[in-house]
Amino acid sequence: MSLLKSPVSALQENKEKLIACFLRGGEPCFLERHAEILDDCFRESFAGSSVGPGMRMDKNPYAIIALGGYGRKEQYIHSDVDVLLLFKKRIPDEAKGLIQEIFYPLWDIGLDVGYATRSLRECLSLACRDFEVLTSLIDARFVCGISSLYSDLMEQLHGKVLRRHGRAYIDWLSERNQDRHARFGDSTYLLEPNLKEGLGGLRDYHAMLWVARATYDIREPRDLEFLGHLSHSEFQSLSEALSFIRTVRNWLHHLSGRKCDQLYFEYQVKLARVLGFKQKNGQQAVEGFLGALHGQMEFLKRQHLMFLGKAVRAKGRSGRRKATRRTVTPGIELVHDALGFESPEAILRKPQLLIKIFEQSAILGQPLSVEASRLVKEFLYLVDEKFQRSRRVIKSFQRVLVAQPHTFNVLNEMLNTGMMVALIPEMKGLVNRIQYDEYHVYPVDKHLLRTVQILKELGDARPDTQDAFYGKLFKEIRNPELLLWAGLLHDVGKSRDGHGHASQGAKIVRHVFTRMGFPGQDIETISFLVQEHLFLMHTAIRRDINDEKIVVQCARKFCDIEHLYMLYLLTVADSRATGPKAWNDWMAVLLKELFFKVYHILERGELATPTATDVVERKKKDVFQRAVSLPRKTLEVLFDQMSPRYLLYTPSQDILRHIELYQRLGQEPFLLEAQASPGTNYRTATICARDFPGLFSKIAGVFTLNNLDILGAQIYTWRNHIALDIFKVKAPPDTLLENEIWARVKNDLRSALKGELALEPALGEKVRAYRSLQKKILRRPDKVVVDNETSNFFTIIEIYTHDFPGLLYKITDTLFRCKLDIWVAKIATKVDQVVDVFYVRDFDGQKVDSSKEIAAIKEAIKETLANGSKEAKVHQ
Amino acid sequence: MKKIEAVIKPFKLDDVKEGLTEIGIQGMTVSEVKGFGRQRGHTEIYRGAEYRVDFVPKLKLEVVVDSDLAPQVVEVIEQKAKTGAIGDGKIFVTSLEEVIRIRTGERGKEAI
Numbered sequence: 001m002s003l004l005k006s007p008v009s010a011l012q013e014n015k016e017k018l019i020a021c022f023l024r025g026g027e028p029c030f031l032e033r034h035a036e037i038l039d040d041c042f043r044e045s046f047a048g049s050s051v052g053p054g055m056r057m058d059k060n061p062y063a064i065i066a067l068g069g070y071g072r073k074e075q076y077i078h079s080d081v082d083v084l085l086l087f088k089k090r091i092p093d094e095a096k097g098l099i100q101e102i103f104y105p106l107w108d109i110g111l112d113v114g115y116a117t118r119s120l121r122e123c124l125s126l127a128c129r130d131f132e133v134l135t136s137l138i139d140a141r142f143v144c145g146i147s148s149l150y151s152d153l154m155e156q157l158h159g160k161v162l163r164r165h166g167r168a169y170i171d172w173l174s175e176r177n178q179d180r181h182a183r184f185g186d187s188t189y190l191l192e193p194n195l196k197e198g199l200g201g202l203r204d205y206h207a208m209l210w211v212a213r214a215t216y217d218i219r220e221p222r223d224l225e226f227l228g229h230l231s232h233s234e235f236q237s238l239s240e241a242l243s244f245i246r247t248v249r250n251w252l253h254h255l256s257g258r259k260c261d262q263l264y265f266e267y268q269v270k271l272a273r274v275l276g277f278k279q280k281n282g283q284q285a286v287e288g289f290l291g292a293l294h295g296q297m298e299f300l301k302r303q304h305l306m307f308l309g310k311a312v313r314a315k316g317r318s319g320r321r322k323a324t325r326r327t328v329t330p331g332i333e334l335v336h337d338a339l340g341f342e343s344p345e346a347i348l349r350k351p352q353l354l355i356k357i358f359e360q361s362a363i364l365g366q367p368l369s370v371e372a373s374r375l376v377k378e379f380l381y382l383v384d385e386k387f388q389r390s391r392r393v394i395k396s397f398q399r400v401l402v403a404q405p406h407t408f409n410v411l412n413e414m415l416n417t418g419m420m421v422a423l424i425p426e427m428k429g430l431v432n433r434i435q436y437d438e439y440h441v442y443p444v445d446k447h448l449l450r451t452v453q454i455l456k457e458l459g460d461a462r463p464d465t466q467d468a469f470y471g472k473l474f475k476e477i478r479n480p481e482l483l484l485w486a487g488l489l490h491d492v493g494k495s496r497d498g499h500g501h502a503s504q505g506a507k508i509v510r511h512v513f514t515r516m517g518f519p520g521q522d523i524e525t526i527s528f529l530v531q532e533h534l535f536l537m538h539t540a541i542r543r544d545i546n547d548e549k550i551v552v553q554c555a556r557k558f559c560d561i562e563h564l565y566m567l568y569l570l571t572v573a574d575s576r577a578t579g580p581k582a583w584n585d586w587m588a589v590l591l592k593e594l595f596f597k598v599y600h601i602l603e604r605g606e607l608a609t610p611t612a613t614d615v616v617e618r619k620k621k622d623v624f625q626r627a628v629s630l631p632r633k634t635l636e637v638l639f640d641q642m643s644p645r646y647l648l649y650t651p652s653q654d655i656l657r658h659i660e661l662y663q664r665l666g667q668e669p670f671l672l673e674a675q676a677s678p679g680t681n682y683r684t685a686t687i688c689a690r691d692f693p694g695l696f697s698k699i700a701g702v703f704t705l706n707n708l709d710i711l712g713a714q715i716y717t718w719r720n721h722i723a724l725d726i727f728k729v730k731a732p733p734d735t736l737l738e739n740e741i742w743a744r745v746k747n748d749l750r751s752a753l754k755g756e757l758a759l760e761p762a763l764g765e766k767v768r769a770y771r772s773l774q775k776k777i778l779r780r781p782d783k784v785v786v787d788n789e790t791s792n793f794f795t796i797i798e799i800y801t802h803d804f805p806g807l808l809y810k811i812t813d814t815l816f817r818c819k820l821d822i823w824v825a826k827i828a829t830k831v832d833q834v835v836d837v838f839y840v841r842d843f844d845g846q847k848v849d850s851s852k853e854i855a856a857i858k859e860a861i862k863e864t865l866a867n868g869s870k871e872a873k874v875h876q
Numbered sequence: 877m878k879k880i881e882a883v884i885k886p887f888k889l890d891d892v893k894e895g896l897t898e899i900g901i902q903g904m905t906v907s908e909v910k911g912f913g914r915q916r917g918h919t920e921i922y923r924g925a926e927y928r929v930d931f932v933p934k935l936k937l938e939v940v941v942d943s944d945l946a947p948q949v950v951e952v953i954e955q956k957a958k959t960g961a962i963g964d965g966k967i968f969v970t971s972l973e974e975v976i977r978i979r980t981g982e983r984g985k986e987a988i
Contacts, residue, residue, distance in 0.1 A: 469922070469925075469927060472922070472923065472925075541886055541887065542886075542887050542890070543887050544885065544887055544959060544961075545887075546961060546963070547961075584908065585910075586908040586909075586910060586933050587908075587933075589910065589929060589931070589933050590886065590933045592920075592927070592929070593929060593933075596920040596922070596927075599922070721960070789921075844962040845960075845961040845962040845963075846962050847918075849918065
C-alpha cells in the first residue's frame with residue numbers, strides 16, 4: 001500500500017494536472033475528464049477495498065452509481081459529488097464499512113461528497129414519492145460494481161415510475177422552473193447572473209434534458225437532434241451556448257475558490273480577460289464578455305421555454321382527439337394556441353407573411369409556434385430593402401408596436417428571431433450590448449423593448465393607480481405611435497462609438513424614418529424625442545428648477561405642449577426601464593415638479609413661444625454687436641443673469657444702457673440716470689441698485705417727496721439680485737432747475753437707503769401740503785387681485801385704484817410691511833386710473849399661497865388705498 | 877471627531893463634492909431624502925385634478941472628519957450649497973464618539 005499511490009492521492013494529482021491544463025486552455029472537455037478521474041478513483045478504491053469482497057456480491061449484487069451533475073459528467077472544479085450505493089436487496093450491515101473505506105478519504109481531502117445507500121426497491125418507491133430523487137436518478141450513470149443492477153434500475157425507472165407518473169413529473173418540473181425563473185428574474189441577477197439557476201442558466205438545459213428523458217426516453221443529448229426536437233443548427237447553437245456558459249462557470253469556480261455560480265462584479269473583469277475578450281468598437285472587454293454571455297443565456301432560456309411549453313402541451317393533449325387548426329389570414333394558421341405558417345412554400349410565395357405572423361400574434365395574443373419562429377429565422381434573407389420600405393410591412397410593424405401588451409412580448413419575439421434587426425439594420429449593434437455599470441441593468445436592445453412596454457403600460461394606467469397621471473397625459477397625445485417609435489429607438493445611437501448617443505441617435509432615426517417614408521413632421525418629432533431624451537432628467541437633477549430662467553429655457557425647447565407630454569413620458573419610461581438605480585420616487589417628484597413648471601410656462605405662452613424665443617435671440621445679437629467695448633464672455637455672463645421677462649420686454653438699447661450702468665455701479669449703493677425723451681414732457685429715470693426688500697417703496701417715496709409725479713414704472717430684478725427700476729415721471733414744472741432736482745433726488749435716496757431720512761413723516765407733511773386739485777368724480781371701488789396660478793415662481797398682485805399723491809409709495813410700503821419682496825412691477829396710470837401689477841415673493845423667496853396670508857395682504861392694501869384717498873380728499 | 881450632515885439641493889451636489897474633494901475629503905455618504913422645512917410642499921393642478929407635492933426632494937450628505945477639519949468642511953458646504961434662495965438647506969455638526977473600520981478593526985482617526 002505504501003509503495004502504491006492511494007486512489008485518493010492519485011485523484012488529487014490528476015485533478016491538479018487537469019486544472020492546470022484547463023487554465024492553459026488545453027482541456028476543452030474538462031468537465032467530462034474531471035468526472036472520469038473521479039470514476040477512476042471510485043473504481044480503484046472499490047477494487048482495493050477490504051470490506052467489499054466479503055459482502056457476497058453474488059448473493060446481493062451492488063453497484064456504485066453517479067448521480068446529478070456527476071452522473072451527467074458535468075463536473076466543475078468545485079462541484080459536489082453525488083453517489084448512490086445501490087443494493088439489489090436489503091442493505092447489509094457491512095455497507096457502513098465500505099462507506100468508511102471509500103468516502104472518508106475523499107472527505108479528508110475536502111471533496112464535497114454526498115452519498116445515499118439504498119436498495120433497488122427503496123430507490124423506486126422513493127422516486128415515485130419524491131420527484132427530487134427521481135430527477136437525480138434520471139441522470140444516473142454506472143461507475144462500478146454489477147452493471148446489470150444499474151440496467152435494472154433504469155429499466156424500472158422508465159418502465160414503471162415514469163410511465164405512471166410522467167405527466168405529473170413534467171408538470172412539477174415546469175412549475176419548479178417557473179418558480180426558479182421568478183426567483184432569479186430579479187434585476188440584480190441581470191447584473192450578476194447566476195450561471196446555474198438563473199434565467200438561461202445551465203438548469204434550463206438540465207430541465208430540457210429531464211423532460212426529454214421523461215417524455216421521449218432520450219439517452220444522449222444528441223438524441224434531441226436525431227429525434228427531431230431540435231434542428232441541426234439549433235443543436236449546434238445549443239452546444240455552443242452550453243460550452244461557453246460551462247467554461248465561464250468553471251473559471252468562476254477557479255477564481256472564487258469555491259462552488260460559486262453567481263457571476264459577481266468582482267470576477268467579471270477578470271473573466272473577460274482570461275477568456276480573451278478585447279476592447280472592441282468602443283466597448284470594454286468586460287462589456288463584450290457580458291454581452292456574449294447574455295446572448296448565450298438568452299438563447300438557452302428561449303430554447304428551454306419553447307421546449308418545455310411544447311412538452312407540457314404535448315402531455316396535456318394526450319387525451320384529446322384531434323388538433324384544432326384554423327386559418328387566421330391566408331398563409332397563416334392557428335394550431336393549438338400557437339401561430340404557424342401554412343407551409344414554408346407559402347412564405348416564398350408571399351414574403352410579407354414573415355411580418356404578418358407577428359402582426360397576427362399581437363392582434364390575437366397568441367405566440368408563434370416553435371416551428372414558425374424557426375421558419376422566420378431561416379427565411380430572413382427575404383427581407384431586403386424593398387421589404388424594409390414597404391408601406392404594408394411598416395404598417396404591420398407599427399401595429400405590433402402599439403398593440404396592447406400580452407403575457408408575452410411580440411416585439412421580443414421579433415427581436416429574438418432577428419426580424420427587428422432585419423427591418424431596422426441600424427439596431428444591429430444594440431443586440432446584447434452591455435454597459436458595464438450598476439446602473440444599466442439590461443442590454444441595450446432589451447432596455448429599448450422594456451421602454452416601449454412601460455410606455456404602453458403608462459398609457460394604460462387605471463385611474464385609481466399611482467400612474468394615473470401619466471395615463472392622462474398619454475391620452476392627450478394625438479400620435480402615440482410616434483412616442484412608441486421614439487421609445488423603441490431612443491438609444492439607437494449607442495450602437496456607435498463615442499459620446500453623445502442622443503444626438504447620434506437623432507441622426508440615425510432621421511435616416512430610418514426617411515427610409516420608411518414617414519412624413520417630415522413626424523420624423524422631426526421622433527428625432528426631437530431621441531435627441532432630448534436625457535434633457536428633462538438632467539435639468540431636474542442638475543439644475544435649479546426653482547429658477548424661472550432655467551425653466552423658461554427648458555420650455556423653449558418644446559414647440560408645443562404635446563411634445564412636452566411625449567418627452568416627459570419617454571423620460572419616465574426610459575428611467576424605469578434602465579433599472580432600480582435610475583428611477584425612484586425621489587426622482588419622480590423632481591421630474592414631476594419640473595414638468596409642471598414647464599407646462600405652466602408653455603400653457604401661458606408668454607415667455608416661451610417661438611416668437612418670444614426669436615425676440616430674445618435677436619436682442620441678444622443686437623446687443624452683442626453694439627456693445628463692442630465689452631468682451632463677449634462678460635456679456636454672456638450678464639445675459640445669463642437677466643430674467644426671461646426682462647429680456648423679453650426691455651428694448652435692446654435699454655439693455656445696453658443697463659449693462660453700462662451695472663458696469664459703473666461698482667461699490668455704489670445705486671446709480672440714477674434721468675433722461676428726457678425728446679418732444680415729450682416726461683422723463684425716464686433708471687435706477688440700478690443692489691436689491692433688497694423695500695427698495696422700490698423708498699425710491700417711490702423719494703420721487704413723491706421731490707414732487708415728481710410717477711406716471712409709470714417697470715421693475716426688474718436680475719438673477720444676481722441687481723434691481724433695475726425704470727420710472728416714467730412728469731417733467732418738473734421748472735425745467736431750468738431740473739439738474740438740481742435730480743441732484744436732490746439722489747441725495748434723498750442715498751439718505752433714505754442709509755436710514756437717515758425717515759420717509760413716512762416727511763411724506764405725511766408733503767401729502768398734506770399737496771393741495772391736489774382732484775375733482776369730485778364718481779369713484780369705482782378699488783380692486784385687489786392676488787393670483788397664484790399664473791406663475792410657478794411668483795405671486796402676482798394686481799391693484800386697480802384711483803391715483804393720489806404718494807400712492808405708489810404707500811402701496812409698495814404696504815407690500816414691504818407685509819414682508820413681500822417685489823421682483824417685477826408694472827405701473828401704469830391712465831388719467832387718474834391706476835393699474836399696478838407686482839410679482840412678489842415673501843422674504844424667504846416663496847410664493848404666498850396660504851389663504852390667511854392672502855386675505856391679510858388684500859386687507860392691508862385696501863386699507864392703505866382707503867386711507868390714502870381719504871387723506872387726499874380731506875385736504876381738498 | 878465630528879459628523880457633519882448637510883441637507884442640500886440636489887443640483888448642488890457636484891459643486892459640494894468637488895469642494896470637499898479639493899480640501900482632501902475622500903469619503904462621504906449621499907442619500908436621497910425628502911422633507912420640508914420653511915420651503916413647503918404645494919399643490920399642482922392639471923385638468924381639474926390636484927397633484928400634491930408634499931415633500932421637497934433633497935440630498936443628504938454625511939461626512940465624518942477629525943474635529944480640526946470640521947470648520948473647514950462646514951465652510952465649504954456652506955459656500956458651495958448656497959443659492960441665496962429658500963431651500964438651500966441646513967448643516968448639522970455632531971460630536972462623534974467612535975469610528976470602527978469593520979475590515980481591519982481600526983478605530984478612531986485611523987478608521988475615518
